Structures are given as C-alpha cells and as structure tokens.
Amino acid sequence: MSRPTSAHGQVPRAPGIGPGGLQFRSHGFWDPKLEKQRGILFKGFLPFVAVMAIFIVWGVVSIYWGSLYETNTHRLSAYVINGDPNGQIGQTISSAILNTTQPLSPNYPRRLGWVERSLADFPTAASIEESVAVQEDCWIVVRILDNATAALQSARATADASWNPANVVQVYYSQARNYQANSQYTLGAVQEILQGTIPQLNVALLGAYISSSSNSGSSAQSALLNAASRAPATIVQPVAYTTNNLRPFNQTVTIATTFVGLIYVLILAFSTTMAGHGMRQPIQPWLKLSHLTAMRLLVPLFAYFWLSLSFAALNTPFKVAFTGLNGNAAAGFFAFWAAMFTGMTVFGYVTEAFLCILGPKFIVFGLMFWIILNVSSANYPLEMLNVFYRYGYAMPFYNLKQIFLTIIFNTGRHIMILQYFGVLWAWLAVALLTMPFWFWYEQHNTIQERKAQMAGGQGYPTPATSTGVVGPAAYRSEKDLEGSNNHQDGAGNRGMPPSFTSSHTTPRSTRELGEEESHISSHGR
Structure with missing residues (x-):
C-alpha cells in the first residue's frame, strides 16, 4: 500500500512522535516544549565547563606553565679551566666568570653553577669532550690558554705574526644535549660574560704595553712599532674566544x-x-x-x-x-x-x-x-x-x-x-x-549502572545494545520516525519502527543482572 503524500509529493511528518507532543525536527531551541531537554543540556554542560576551568586549566595546564617559570640555571654545572692562573689574562677572565653572582641581564638573570677545575683533570681537548658530550658531567667548559699572558708578551717581543687571539679562550659545549637550554642559558650566559670582559681586558693589556714601552727606552719602543706593523693582532685585539660545538644540533627537522x-x-x-x-x-x-x-x-x-x-x-x-x-x-x-x-x-x-x-x-x-x-x-x-x-x-x-x-x-x-x-x-x-x-x-x-537504571524503573537493554552500537530505544532514520506512529508489532509495541522488535528492548531484571555480575566475578577468568 502506498503511503499518503502532500500536495508537493512529500510524506507528511507524523504528529506526536515524542513525549509531550514533540515532533521530529520541528522545534526551535527556546520552544517551551523543550524546557526539560534544555535543562538536561545545561545541567551537563555547565559542570563540564567548571571542571575544565578548575581542574584542567588551573590543576593540569598550570603544571606546564610552572615548568617554564622557574629556571634554576645555577644547577647547570659549568667548568673553568684556567691555564694562566698567575697571568693577567687568566686571572681577569676566570674572576669575571666565577664572581658572576649578580644578574647578567634580563635575558640571563641567573648564573651557572661554575666550578674551577685544574689542568690535571683536563689535559687535552679530547678529555674535555669526554666530560661535556659523553659523560655529560657539565654543560659548558671555558678553557684559558696555558701561560696565555707570557705567550702574548713573547709574541709581541718577537712580532710573531702567527699569534691567533681566538686560541686564548676556548668554549666547549654540546648543543644537541638540549638545544633550547644551550641557546638560551649556557652558551648565551658565557658569551655575555666574555663579550663584556674581553674588550676591557684588551684595552688594559694595550695600555700596559704602551706604558711599559714608553718607560723602557728606544729598544722597547722599536719592538712596539715592529709588533704593530708585523703582528697587529698582538697589539689591537690580542685576546678573543672561540666556541666549539661538540654535538651540533644541525638537523632542524x-x-x-x-x-x-x-x-x-x-x-x-x-x-x-x-x-x-x-x-x-x-x-x-x-x-x-x-x-x-x-x-x-x-x-x-x-x-x-x-x-x-x-x-x-x-x-x-x-x-x-x-x-x-x-x-x-x-x-x-x-x-x-x-x-x-x-x-x-x-x-x-x-x-x-x-x-x-x-x-x-x-x-x-x-x-x-x-x-x-x-x-x-x-x-x-x-x-x-x-x-x-x-x-x-x-x-x-x-x-x-x-x-x-x-x-x-x-x-x-x-x-x-x-x-x-x-x-x-x-x-x-x-x-x-x-x-x-x-x-x-x-x-x-557497567553492571552497576544497569542496576541503577533498573531500580529507577527505566529498564535497560541487553549488553549488546548498551554499548551504543545498536540503540533499541532510538530511531535509526527519519524514515523510521515517520512511519513509527502507525506501526504495531505482534507483541503490541506501538510506536516502534519495524527494524526493532520486542526481543531487543525487553529489560532484564535486577536478579538477572546480579547473576551476570556473579558470573563475571567467578568465571570471567
């Protein structure tokens, strides 16, 4: 038998298919008939927002904020190896590093955990690499050239053009160990110290050399002029530093x-x-x-x-x-x-x-x-x-x-x-x-929830339907909804679409649910 249609050829929507005369897809959000449904929505949504704001934002997300707030850089170990303990160069640079107790700048507000180590502990560059990049005993090492002050004086006296200022101070670090910490805290802090100390040291060394030459006669003045012409690096900027990245973070991906x-x-x-x-x-x-x-x-x-x-x-x-x-x-x-x-x-x-x-x-x-x-x-x-x-x-x-x-x-x-x-x-x-x-x-x-619903007189579907894969109390399609009012199966279930029968929706008793839980407890394994 064909279904009745409207003048436009559409199947008319069946009236009263829901409780209280609700019709499928026919109401506005603020319709008075939906007052109960709106209440359920708000009662569920508002507590959800409260839990998100209190527990997630303040209780969970704040943990991440806290990890970025407190940066105790003094716990990052750093070594100074002074090969020129009795010279002006070694004493000036090591003192500038070890005595850094005040904030360097807004970018580097804390000092590193500096420790002065002896030459016997790190006689070679390989031993420094072992400590920094392999054993990871420290984050950064500043190595001052052995007898740097005496070596500079000798280079000036002989006008040694091979003098390389960058060899005076060597900085060793392993960037890949933590590229963020090395870029922001360890290497950055060391560079700020050296960039503030070395230019002043160079000026002091030049002033002392000129003063000494002026007071030492013509031979010393000739040596000064000779060094200035043949080895200007020993005069203008005799001290510099070089960074040695032992494990470069060279793969950005x-x-x-x-x-x-x-x-x-x-x-x-x-x-x-x-x-x-x-x-x-x-x-x-x-x-x-x-x-x-x-x-x-x-x-x-x-x-x-x-x-x-x-x-x-x-x-x-x-x-x-x-x-x-x-x-x-x-x-x-x-x-x-x-x-x-x-x-x-x-x-x-x-x-x-x-x-x-x-x-x-x-x-x-x-x-x-x-x-x-x-x-x-x-x-x-x-x-x-x-x-x-x-x-x-x-x-x-x-x-x-x-x-x-x-x-x-x-x-x-x-x-x-x-x-x-x-x-x-x-x-x-x-x-x-x-x-x-x-x-x-x-x-x-799950079983306790079924018992609670049974006690409330709501009934509950079988386990296969309680999962949400098949919803026996729900309609599968708009077509089912439209034909549901006039349908009656052999068991007298009016208003249920043909795709569902009474066998799908018969709730089990509390006794049966209790037996199921006992069975799971005793035979589940």
Whole structure:
C-alpha cells in the first residue's frame, strides 16, 4: 500500500512522535516544549565547563606553565679551566666568570653553577669532550690558554705574526644535549660574560704595553712599532674566544622527531584506543575476562607495530641521520623504531587504563593530564626546574627523547640507552600487571549502572545494545520516525519502527543482572 503524500509529493511528518507532543525536527531551541531537554543540556554542560576551568586549566595546564617559570640555571654545572692562573689574562677572565653572582641581564638573570677545575683533570681537548658530550658531567667548559699572558708578551717581543687571539679562550659545549637550554642559558650566559670582559681586558693589556714601552727606552719602543706593523693582532685585539660545538644540533627537522612528534605519537596511540573501543563492542560483552584482557592487549599491538614503523620511516625522506650509534645508520634506524614501538605501546596501554577508569565521556581529562605531565618534563633540563619536576625522569617522553638524541646526535653514553629503555619496559610491566583489574573495574561499573537504571524503573537493554552500537530505544532514520506512529508489532509495541522488535528492548531484571555480575566475578577468568 502506498503511503499518503502532500500536495508537493512529500510524506507528511507524523504528529506526536515524542513525549509531550514533540515532533521530529520541528522545534526551535527556546520552544517551551523543550524546557526539560534544555535543562538536561545545561545541567551537563555547565559542570563540564567548571571542571575544565578548575581542574584542567588551573590543576593540569598550570603544571606546564610552572615548568617554564622557574629556571634554576645555577644547577647547570659549568667548568673553568684556567691555564694562566698567575697571568693577567687568566686571572681577569676566570674572576669575571666565577664572581658572576649578580644578574647578567634580563635575558640571563641567573648564573651557572661554575666550578674551577685544574689542568690535571683536563689535559687535552679530547678529555674535555669526554666530560661535556659523553659523560655529560657539565654543560659548558671555558678553557684559558696555558701561560696565555707570557705567550702574548713573547709574541709581541718577537712580532710573531702567527699569534691567533681566538686560541686564548676556548668554549666547549654540546648543543644537541638540549638545544633550547644551550641557546638560551649556557652558551648565551658565557658569551655575555666574555663579550663584556674581553674588550676591557684588551684595552688594559694595550695600555700596559704602551706604558711599559714608553718607560723602557728606544729598544722597547722599536719592538712596539715592529709588533704593530708585523703582528697587529698582538697589539689591537690580542685576546678573543672561540666556541666549539661538540654535538651540533644541525638537523632542524629533528625538533619534530625528538619533542613535538612525541605528542603526535601519543595522539595516534589514543586514536587507536578509541577506535578499538568502538569496534570491539559487538563482541566485548560476551567475552570472559581473560579473553577480553588478551584481546585488548594483543590486538592494539598490531596497530602499534605498523604505526611505529611508519612513524620511524617518515624521517628517512627528510634526511634524518640515524648515525649516532658509531655511524651505523641501519642499527640506528632499528633502534629508533624499537623505541618508538615501545613508547607507542606504553601510551596506548595507559590510555586504555584511562578509558576503563574515566569512561569515553571523560577520557579527555586523562589524556590532557598525561600529555601535560610528559611535555612539562621533556622541554628543559630537569636539573634547572623546580624539584617537583624530577618526576620527569620516569616519564616516557623524557626517556624517549634521550634515546632519540643519542641515536641521532651521539649525545651521552650509549650504555644509557638501556636505562632509558628500562624505564619504558617498567611502564609496560605495570600496565600488563594492572590491566586485568581495570578491565574488571570497567565491567563492574557497567553492571552497576544497569542496576541503577533498573531500580529507577527505566529498564535497560541487553549488553549488546548498551554499548551504543545498536540503540533499541532510538530511531535509526527519519524514515523510521515517520512511519513509527502507525506501526504495531505482534507483541503490541506501538510506536516502534519495524527494524526493532520486542526481543531487543525487553529489560532484564535486577536478579538477572546480579547473576551476570556473579558470573563475571567467578568465571570471567
């Protein structure tokens, strides 16, 4: 039988298909008939905004603000090696560095943790590199030339044209260890000290030399003129400094690899968690707890395996060199992939736990908390942050970043990679041990919600429909809505679309729900 149509050939909308005479897609937002529905909306939305403002902004986001607020640069160790302790050059420069107790400028408000070390500790440039770039005992070293003052006097007396002012002061640092801290605090602070001290020192050295020559007779004056003509560097600017970047951060694209990209890895893992949550609903309610646990732990691994491989391979067309491990790019790539796979698995399992604890509606709070905790401890060196941020040594972001820096830039001791991997494996161990409990907790809460709805007289659908995959009390399409009023099935259910029958919507009793929970507790494993 054909359905009645209007003069325009359209199917008329059935009246009164909702409670209180509500009609499908026929009301304005402020319609008095929607007063109850508006109340439900506002009662849910306003508390959400309050929680976001108080808990997320002030309680979580403020953690990141705090990591940038307090910069205790005096905790960053720095060495002065004075090879000219009895000369004017060595005494002037070392004193300027070691006595820097006042703010240098608004850009560098704190001094570094300067320590004077002896020549015996660092006899060669290689020993300095070992300390700065391999052992990472300190962040920066200022090395003053051995007997610099006496060497300058000899060069002036002999008019030595080979005198190189840049060799007098050598600065050693490892930029790749933390390019932000080195650029803003360590190297910048040292350069400001030297740029303020060396010009004054050069003027003092020149004045003293001219005065000495004037008082020493014609031979000394002739030596001055000879040096000025043949070796002007010994007269005009005899002292300068050179910076030696032992581990240059010369691949800008690795900012994405070693820091920002980690946020994307976490988001990919979170997306995998939420996609898996939706796709497993048809089977999840019917599985024993042991099988549910195995499914939720093993199935995502397939996604993490390929996603981490794809993420690692993404670096190759952008010429990221994985040569930090003794120049072996192949070994570096697979080590990078292994770290990425481990890290993504950790992120995925943690978000699975958040899903069980908070549920799909509130998992965003857990995700933001997890991101902020990691990002706050992976930006600047933990030594210079407030002691609160020492938790960062146990965070996945920090340990992944250290692994990547070693693989790409050859920073630190290679053996430390095992320690960083160990932290990630510890996260995996905790996740594997606690996941069964979180899955049981999720099932327990679901059953309690069903009981509460039964007690309120609302009824509740079967487990297969409670997940949201099939909504027995909801209409599937506008076509179903239009034909629902006149439909009556064999069980006398009026107003239900033909696509649903009474067998889908018959609520189970509280006794049956209790039996289900007992079955899960006793036989779920």
